[in-house]
Amino acid sequence: AQSVAQPEDQVNVAEGNPLTVKCTYSVSGNPYLFWYVQYPNRGLQFLLKYITGDNLVKGSYGFEAEFNKSQTSFHLKKPSALVSDSALYFCAVRGPTGFQKLVFGTGTRLLVSP
């Protein structure tokens, strides 16, 4: 069974500084990996995905993520944080044969201070 771990409940960063939100996964076979963002009182919005190919994937709002197979990680990054990036971020994984199950981590709250 697949699983996702987000080890940090909250990440604090100053505006203009780089940010990293960590995610590790466990799945049999090659994973499909995703990042979603949730703003207050909103649904989840898709940020980016890794299916295959380049380990560095770029997504919406200047976010990117790096797939590392040996470390089973898929950390979310942004070179320069904005106050408006403050939100709840979820990492998710789907197994190679499992269209049915999109498994989420517990979420990491990102707080960007002015």
Add this chain to the structure above:
Amino acid sequence: EAQVTQNPRYLITVTGKKLTVTCSQNMNHEYMSWYRQDPGLGLRQIYYSMNVEVTDKGDVPEGYKVSRKEKRNFPLILESPSPNQTSLYFCASSLVSVDTIEAFFGQGTRLTVV
């Protein structure tokens, strides 16, 4: 506009009173799913459907029912709600395709059972 629509957005009900939360998508997606979001637990899958008349249990199906009579609709039914079903519920849909595998989410339904 492509979207997943859930209704109602907010609902307060009493224990044992049957309720239905509707979910509709206009993207012709085969896959639809229900999740509940609880603090510290992330999103947990309740039920999913791969296509019309095809449904299966997720991780936390107890106390819930679903049906998929039409491709666009996937209602969540609570036959006899209990206080432990107080939660934030999300419906999601996606194509069953490797290239477009990311899920689209509704705005959420906040349910309180008293």
